[in-house]
Amino acid sequence: MKKIFPPTLHLIVTLAWLWVATYLIFLYAPQEATMGEVQRIFYIHVAAAWTALIAYFLIFLGSIAYLWKRRDAADDFASSAAEVGFVFCTCVLVTGPLWAKPVWGIWWTWDARLTLTFVLWLLFVAYLMLRSYVINPGRSAVLAAVVGIIGFVDVPIDYMAIRWWRTQHPSPVIAGGEGSGLDPRMWVALLVTWGAFLCLFTYLMRQYLRLAALRRDVAHLRRLQRSSQGA
Amino acid sequence: MCNLYLVFAYGLVWGIFTLYAWVIQRRQQRLEREVVELKKELGQQ
Numbered sequence: 001m002k003k004i005f006p007p008t009l010h011l012i013v014t015l016a017w018l019w020v021a022t023y024l025i026f027l028y029a030p031q032e033a034t035m036g037e038v039q040r041i042f043y044i045h046v047a048a049a050w051t052a053l054i055a056y057f058l059i060f061l062g063s064i065a066y067l068w069k070r071r072d073a074a075d076d077f078a079s080s081a082a083e084v085g086f087v088f089c090t091c092v093l094v095t096g097p098l099w100a101k102p103v104w105g106i107w108w109t110w111d112a113r114l115t116l117t118f119v120l121w122l123l124f125v126a127y128l129m130l131r132s133y134v135i136n137p138g139r140s141a142v143l144a145a146v147v148g149i150i151g152f153v154d155v156p157i158d159y160m161a162i163r164w165w166r167t168q169h170p171s172p173v174i175a176g177g178e179g180s181g182l183d184p185r186m187w188v189a190l191l192v193t194w195g196a197f198l199c200l201f202t203y204l205m206r207q208y209l210r211l212a213a214l215r216r217d218v219a220h221l222r223r224l225q226r227s228s229q230g231a
Numbered sequence: 232m233c234n235l236y237l238v239f240a241y242g243l244v245w246g247i248f249t250l251y252a253w254v255i256q257r258r259q260q261r262l263e264r265e266v267v268e269l270k271k272e273l274g275q276q
Contacts, residue, residue: 215262221269
């Protein structure tokens with residue numbers, strides 16, 4: 001992977017893609033009739049939300065793989081998805097209220113979708129806290145994997161919440177039934193933004209995986225140092 | 232007119248991503264230095 005698509009090239013592609021997405025959001029996509037300019041928050045809000053849901057799905061896969069095979073690579077994969085997913089989920093919770101306030105007149109409400117997304121963010125936090133506070137690495141990996149698997153229950157419910165319960169949050173743009181859907185130019189802007197976010201997500205995951213490899217190197221070298229000092 | 236909510240939303244999102252990329256880079260650099268130092272120490276022993 002490093003040889004075919006080196007991190008520097010990955011970063012250049014990500015930045016170029018984000019630039020194209022920004023151009024499409026502000027200069028290509030039409031202005032929404034009722035909400036006006038503020039509706040353009042939608043593109044980063046939805047793209048970040050979809051990326052955060054995918055991130056938790058990757059934690060789920062990595063956690064199952066770790067409990068099954070007990071390979072460090074699976075644990076690193078799950079923890080990288082957790083840390084980067086936490087960043088994206090934070091973006092969802094930041095952009096949501098900034099869009100809600102001018103449109104709904106309130107920053108926040110305990111609506112099903114909003115509450116479940118907040119629960120998802122808490123699950124990312126719980127996963128990362130477990131990794132930091134449980135000192136034994138094997139034990140922290142197992143406990144985090146259990147949280148990763150159990151917490152996944154929230155993902156499909158969060159995704160389906162706006163289909164099952166009609167509350168404050170708008171209906172979905174995909175398969176949302178009558179009255180849902182987007183202008184084709186809005187679709188282009190949304191999908192390009194989501195692609196750019198996925199590219200950024202994978203770039204940050206790769207950076208985290210490099211960090212995890214360095215941590216293991218340091219731990220290994222410290223063990224060698226201790227054993228050579230003891231001998 | 233420029234919408235302040237829109238500006239804040241985009242500003243905060245790009246800020247969060249940039250901050251996280253910078254933090255992860257710093258953590259990597261610190262660990263790389265540690266690896267070099269540990270290798271040097273082990274080489275001397």
